[in-house]
Amino acid sequence: xxxxxxxxxxxxxxxxxxxxxxxxxxxxxxxxxxxxxxxxxxxxxxxxxxxxxxxxxxxxxxxxxxxxxxxxxxxxxxxxxxxxxxxxxxxxxxxxxxx
Amino acid sequence: xxxxxxxxxxxxxxxxxxxxxxxxxxxxxxxxxxxxxxxxxxxxxxxxxxxxxxxxxxxxxxxxxxxxxxxxxxxxxxxxxxxxxxxxxxxxxxxxxxxxxxxxxxxxxxxxxxxxxxxxxxxxxxxxxxxxxxxxxxxxxxxxxxxxxxxxxxxxxxxxxxxxxxxxxxxxxxxxxxxxxxxxxxxxxxxxxxxxxxxxxxxxxxxxxxxxxxxxxxxxxxxxxxxxxxxxxxxxxxxxxxxxxxxxxxxxxxxxxxxxxxxxxxxxxxxxxxxxxxxxxxxxxxxxxxxxxxxxxxxxxxxxxxxxxxxxxxxxxxxxxxxxxxxxxxxxxxxxxxxxxxxxxxxxxxxxxxxxxxxxxxxxxxxxxxxxxxxxxxxxxxxxxxxxxxxxxxxxxxxxxxxxxxxxxxxxxxxxxxxxxxxxxxxxxxxxxxxxxxxxxxxxxxxxxxxxxxxxxxxxxxxxxxxxxxxxxxxxxxxxxxxx
Numbered sequence: 001x002x003x004x005x006x007x008x009x010x011x012x013x014x015x016x017x018x019x020x021x022x023x024x025x026x027x028x029x030x031x032x033x034x035x036x037x038x039x040x041x042x043x044x045x046x047x048x049x050x051x052x053x054x055x056x057x058x059x060x061x062x063x064x065x066x067x068x069x070x071x072x073x074x075x076x077x078x079x080x081x082x083x084x085x086x087x088x089x090x091x092x093x094x095x096x097x098x099x
Numbered sequence: 100x101x102x103x104x105x106x107x108x109x110x111x112x113x114x115x116x117x118x119x120x121x122x123x124x125x126x127x128x129x130x131x132x133x134x135x136x137x138x139x140x141x142x143x144x145x146x147x148x149x150x151x152x153x154x155x156x157x158x159x160x161x162x163x164x165x166x167x168x169x170x171x172x173x174x175x176x177x178x179x180x181x182x183x184x185x186x187x188x189x190x191x192x193x194x195x196x197x198x199x200x201x202x203x204x205x206x207x208x209x210x211x212x213x214x215x216x217x218x219x220x221x222x223x224x225x226x227x228x229x230x231x232x233x234x235x236x237x238x239x240x241x242x243x244x245x246x247x248x249x250x251x252x253x254x255x256x257x258x259x260x261x262x263x264x265x266x267x268x269x270x271x272x273x274x275x276x277x278x279x280x281x282x283x284x285x286x287x288x289x290x291x292x293x294x295x296x297x298x299x300x301x302x303x304x305x306x307x308x309x310x311x312x313x314x315x316x317x318x319x320x321x322x323x324x325x326x327x328x329x330x331x332x333x334x335x336x337x338x339x340x341x342x343x344x345x346x347x348x349x350x351x352x353x354x355x356x357x358x359x360x361x362x363x364x365x366x367x368x369x370x371x372x373x374x375x376x377x378x379x380x381x382x383x384x385x386x387x388x389x390x391x392x393x394x395x396x397x398x399x400x401x402x403x404x405x406x407x408x409x410x411x412x413x414x415x416x417x418x419x420x421x422x423x424x425x426x427x428x429x430x431x432x433x434x435x436x437x438x439x440x441x442x443x444x445x446x447x448x449x450x451x452x453x454x455x456x457x458x459x460x461x462x463x464x465x466x467x468x469x470x471x472x473x474x475x476x477x478x479x480x481x482x483x484x485x486x487x488x489x490x491x492x493x494x495x496x497x498x499x500x501x502x503x504x505x506x507x508x509x510x511x512x513x514x515x516x517x518x519x520x521x522x523x524x525x526x527x528x529x530x531x532x533x534x535x536x537x538x539x540x541x542x543x544x545x546x547x548x549x550x551x552x553x554x555x556x557x558x559x560x561x562x563x564x565x566x567x568x569x570x571x572x573x574x575x576x577x578x579x580x581x582x583x
Contacts, residue, residue, distance in 0.1 A: 095436060
């Protein structure tokens, strides 16, 4: 098991951060799998990477600019057809600010 | 010989010569899918009506003398490529009902080229896997032996071409997902240089690694499809300025004097002995044809799998945050707003997707970012630099594509790390954005073995030319699965 092995509580916290509801058995299973992976990840901890610039992208590009020109929008009926719930031509979404 | 036995180049020639109509070609493939795909389960959605409509449009182009190199030749699309009005599931229950309101850039390009779209092919859920067993719907099967996996994640696209249900297909490749299934199904799979094919409309997995690419029965067919789908696209901010890939000179190369680097790390014990022998035998043949080979050491390759399994999940954990039950697909009820989101994601994502989101969330979380994500990006830089150094001296880096041939469905499910090691040879090309192609080079235990060629960024045309020369140098005609 890796040097940064995580506890069941930590696994629960990661699932919460990831917005994934897991039952007890699933959580146990994921804790084991996460720890197995973290154990494998230990190999790069011993590499000397001092002074190496990180490579965040495959092929680096500098800023990409586009003219600020309005384009066509998707028709309302097309976007409404994608919605889980609609009413009177509107998207119905859950309340996100609760009392 | 039936129409479905013809490769894309032959079909295109017959279409231009008016020996056959675009409708006849599309109907032949639709009919074969209808009667045969039950064996291979390569398609999630077949769009017969759309394909026939596309065929009529293609015929109009041909009749007006406006046809291109692939006009009328049908293509199957991996089901993580958005198609306007046609369900796009990513093989996930969370997108079970999603019908995109727009076409991916590659789909627009296929329409412009007159390539009818036959339907959408199966994959590992959100392209996370190497066997097509992580599909939320069903596993696809390898046409060489239907008890075996076709590889993944573009397993449906590979099986469809191998089983002659489509002459060409598109896949996407984040760590090997085009090249590895191509290898296991005995076809050609090409990952272009990152940025030469627009990712607009490809459902994002690991954005800095993902690339759409073509699959076909031979290098020429594959190059023609690369030409059709490549080009700059303002809708993808990582699209390169001179993105268009030309297939015009794909047949002009020679093996004489070509220099190939053989990284000893990719011929090591991780590679199955039968696979290694097969590739070494092919190298002997190519040496007799005038190619030169030299063993090199690219030590960072040993860290590729770790680097990939940090960077790709980290990017996925961010990309897949959009699947929250509000903007796409079904919504399940939980406790409060966050509860709704967590319930929807917990129930509708499959186990592998949930695991990778959790790995990525952990790797990016406060206190661990430097140890995992930042360090992985530094190792990525080392790996890319080692390959770039090789390209100063060699035309391409050559290795097996997959450490193993096709394996039984369910055979590696209990050994997830073994399954992850299958991307060992293919991952470096994604890390550096390099063009990379797998082509069949023989059989081991009567199953296809793929040879992987990787070249420098923007060296796609030269790499395709080299691959064509290698295909010719190996001197064998396309080998069909015995079941056909």
